[in-house]
Amino acid sequence: MSVDDLLRNHGLKKTTTRKQVLDIYLNTDHALAVADVEEALGDGVDRVTLYRTMGTFEEKGLLHKVYDDDGKLKFSLCSSDCSSHQHHDNHLHFHCRKCGKTTCIENVAVPEVEGLEGFDIQDVYMVANGTCKDCIQAA
Amino acid sequence: MSVDDLLRNHGLKKTTTRKQVLDIYLNTDHALAVADVEEALGDGVDRVTLYRTMGTFEEKGLLHKVYDDDGKLKFSLCSSDCSSHQHHDNHLHFHCRKCGKTTCIENVAVPEVEGLEGFDIQDVYMVANGTCKDCIQAA
DNA sequence: TCCTTAATGAAACATTGTTGCATTTAACTT
């Protein structure tokens, strides 16, 4: 889907910054932090605007949060059925300790949690840490 | 096990601050951030010392890191078989969005990850978010 | 008790994220 369509479908105004940010995510295969996007845009856009842009994208279901080993916040594109009402990104994530990249493993679902009687589970986050394919091959 | 024994068994000097910090963790059933410990100690101990203390405890296998929903870093007591060589805290964690407490669910193991051929998985972190027992009862 | 090394305190700094307010711009109305 195009950048313009994605923005319209999620009820967002079509601004220059939003189109640029979304374009970056569409052309990257791993999660990006605010600082990464800031660097990719090479100045010209205020840091605060990026924080607000990513926040809005997360609220509206365009991006979902990803945390790596060190609690560093990154964002990844959501699957097509995420909206402002609900996220459906219950897949595994992989964080490579060599290259630092965090990737969505869309085809591995987070397993159901058993044995937690008395708790109300809303969602489960799961991240595997280790060495990614690329870094193994490069070694 | 006593505070003194724990410190000795992990090869750590017995200082006032370390004993106080460890005592707090032994008497709390949920994970605590550096700021939480600082507040519990009520001044007198420098913030930097606490960061270093918790860092050392983590290295030596006395505490393990816990991240909640917002990437906030907390620490929890490790199971008895953690050491500076390796952590064995592969259990589920629960983060309550009402009270904010993060708890170790020692009796629920993190499931093995299937379907990740080509990756080298070192460890897996898993946290369930929702409402805890206490907050459900209080409602 | 003395000595050595590790632990601590203090200050300065870096990074990440938030808030208030003035200005600009997108989308809608006319």
Added chain:
DNA sequence: AAGTTAAATGCAACAATGTTTCATTAAGGA
């Protein structure tokens, strides 16, 4: 196409979290 309005942006100031350097203090062994 111009005008209107609410949302988005830029800027400055602030807050929270974490790190680094260096002088001082304290722990544990000799």
